[in-house]
Amino acid sequence: MRKIILDPYPRNKEEIFVASSLKTLNSKYKVIEFDGSDRQDFYNMHIEEVSYIIGQPKLDEELLIKAKNLKVVFNVEGNFLPNIDYQTCHRKGIKILTPSSVFALPVAELAIGMMISLARGIHTAHADFLGGNEKYGLESNTGSELISRSDIGFIGFGDLGKSINNLLRGFRPNVRVFDPWLTKSFLFREGVNPASLEEVLVRSRFIFVVAAVTEYNAGMINSEKLDLMMPNASLLILNRAAIADFSAIVSYSNLGKIKLATDVFPEEPLPKDHPIRKSNNVLLSAHRAGALSTALLDMGNYVMEDLALLDKGLPPLNCKMAETETVGLLRSNPVEKS
Numbered sequence: 174m175r176k177i178i179l180d181p182y183p184r185n186k187e188e189i190f191v192a193s194s195l196k197t198l199n200s201k202y203k204v205i206e207f208d209g210s211d212r213q214d215f216y217n218m219h220i221e222e223v224s225y226i227i228g229q230p231k232l233d234e235e236l237l238i239k240a241k242n243l244k245v246v247f248n249v250e251g252n253f254l255p256n257i258d259y260q261t262c263h264r265k266g267i268k269i270l271t272p273s274s275v276f277a278l279p280v281a282e283l284a285i286g287m288m289i290s291l292a293r294g295i296h297t298a299h300a301d302f303l304g305g306n307e308k309y310g311l312e313s314n315t316g317s318e319l320i321s322r323s324d325i326g327f328i329g330f331g332d333l334g335k336s337i338n339n340l341l342r343g344f345r346p347n348v349r350v351f352d353p354w355l356t357k358s359f360l361f362r363e364g365v366n367p368a369s370l371e372e373v374l375v376r377s378r379f380i381f382v383v384a385a386v387t388e389y390n391a392g393m394i395n396s397e398k399l400d401l402m403m404p405n406a407s408l409l410i411l412n413r414a415a416i417a418d419f420s421a422i423v424s425y426s427n428l429g430k431i432k433l434a435t436d437v438f439p440e441e442p443l444p445k446d447h448p449i450r451k452s453n454n455v456l457l458s459a460h461r462a463g464a465l466s467t468a469l470l471d472m473g474n475y476v477m478e479d480l481a482l483l484d485k486g487l488p489p490l491n492c493k494m495a496e497t498e499t500v501g502l503l504r505s506n507p508v509e510k511s
Contacts, residue, residue, distance in 0.1 A: 180227065259495055301313075435455075
């Protein structure tokens, strides 16, 4: 019977596995659950005997050399973090997988809601009504615009970008995409127009910033880039905050140059005195876009299905694999809770 370490921090096992899946795990594998002790000592004790790990522990070269039977690490945190020696994993044939694509649709749906609210001022009109300052008819729609047939841009076009674009189709927009990791022919097949970053910024009324953070694009959305945007265009940040200069976007939204929606922040929880809390033209969400219980259970389902395939000697279908060429460039911060 193959052995598997179950250490799904920051998740707990009940969040990602239904009872029947946990029963299957315990019947098919010798499950070694992390016991809350020193994590490094725990892995030193068990790493030699396990075939699979469900978790995102620190795995350095010294520990991986001891991992004589390890085949796959299922990273259920969701980000490929720099706490694993990926080069040693690739050299030893150890796959690092993540079922993070389960979050794409939940985040995409919230992104569409944010875009509609920015376009039509739903959140601001609601606040006015609660304060007794509501306006009626045409007067209430100053600054509103249609999304249908508008120019929409994407910075990044991975799972999340593609999910948002699928939901946008009914609006029949003109979509431009900047993603240096994708080819023009791939983007054309997706039904979108390849574009430079400058083109996306200059020609879009709504811009979705959904790129993974790398050593090359951290802080990329700065004052220089914001100056390229159309007056009162909408910027929606939905992946990681580190891609933007937050002081710049707060300043530009306060000046009325852009509308801003963000689900992510440079610090989480956000300090009570952070200036974005008093900004105008903003729609804020507390990193909740993907945090649905259904998405977490899908994560567990993806793991179970791919485990079954791997046991048959087949490649995984659901989970994304860390690629040697790109994983070392990623700079995401870990999440602290589900």
